[in-house]
Amino acid sequence: xxxxxxxxxxxxxxxxxxxxxxxxxxxxxxxxxxxxxxxxxxxxxxxxxxxxxxxxxxxxxxxxxxxxxxxxxxxxxxxxxxxxxxxxxxxxxxxxxxxxxxxxxxxxxxxxxxxx
Numbered sequence: 001x002x003x004x005x006x007x008x009x010x011x012x013x014x015x016x017x018x019x020x021x022x023x024x025x026x027x028x029x030x031x032x033x034x035x036x037x038x039x040x041x042x043x044x045x046x047x048x049x050x051x052x053x054x055x056x057x058x059x060x061x062x063x064x065x066x067x068x069x070x071x072x073x074x075x076x077x078x079x080x081x082x083x084x085x086x087x088x089x090x091x092x093x094x095x096x097x098x099x100x101x102x103x104x105x106x107x108x109x110x111x112x113x114x115x116x
Contacts (some may be wrong), residue, residue, distance in 0.1 A: 009058055013037040015094045020044075025098075032101040038062075038091035046088045052102040055079040060095025064088065073097075 004026055006012055013021060013035040020042045026033040038060070046065070055064075055073065062073040065088040066081060072092075073079060081087060083104070089097070 009035060009096060009098075013096050015039065015096070030103045034099045034101070036095075036097045036099065038089075038095045038097065040091055040093050043090040044088065046086050048084045048086050049081065049101065050083055051104055052083050053081050054098075054100040054102065055081065055089075056098040056100070058096040058098060060097075061092045062095055062097065063090045063092055 006025060012025065013023060015021075015037045016039050018039050020039065021037040023035050024032060025035045055062075055077075056079075057073045057075050057077045059075055064071050064073055064079070065086075066079070067085050067087070071079075
C-alpha cells in the first residue's frame with residue numbers, strides 16, 4: 001500500500017476562463033475525491049447525491065444553496081451534506097473545490113447485546 005500525494009492542486013485542476021473542469025483525484029472501494037475548477041459564473045444546477053459528501057474550497061469563492069439555506073464558501077471552508085440534500089453550487093470568482101464522496105451509512109441491523 002502506498003500513499004497518494006498531490007503536491008499542487010492548482011496544477012491538477014487548471015482554471016479556464018469559461019468552463020468547469022472535474023477530475024477524479026482519488027478513488028478506492030470506500031472513498032472518492034473529485035476536484036472541480038470553476039470559471040467565474042459557472043454553476044452546478046440543483047442536484048442531489050446518493051451519498052453523503054464533503055465540500056472544501058481550496059481557492060476562490062462559491063455561493064451555495066443547501067436545501068433552503070444559502071451560504072458563501074471561502075478558502076478553508078468545510079461543509080458536510082447528507083445524502084439526497086438538494087444543492088446548487090455557483091462560482092462567484094475562479095474557484096477550485098474538492099468534493100469527497102463518503103461511504104454510504106451501513107443499514108441499522110439488530111442490536112447486539114451489551115458487552116458483546
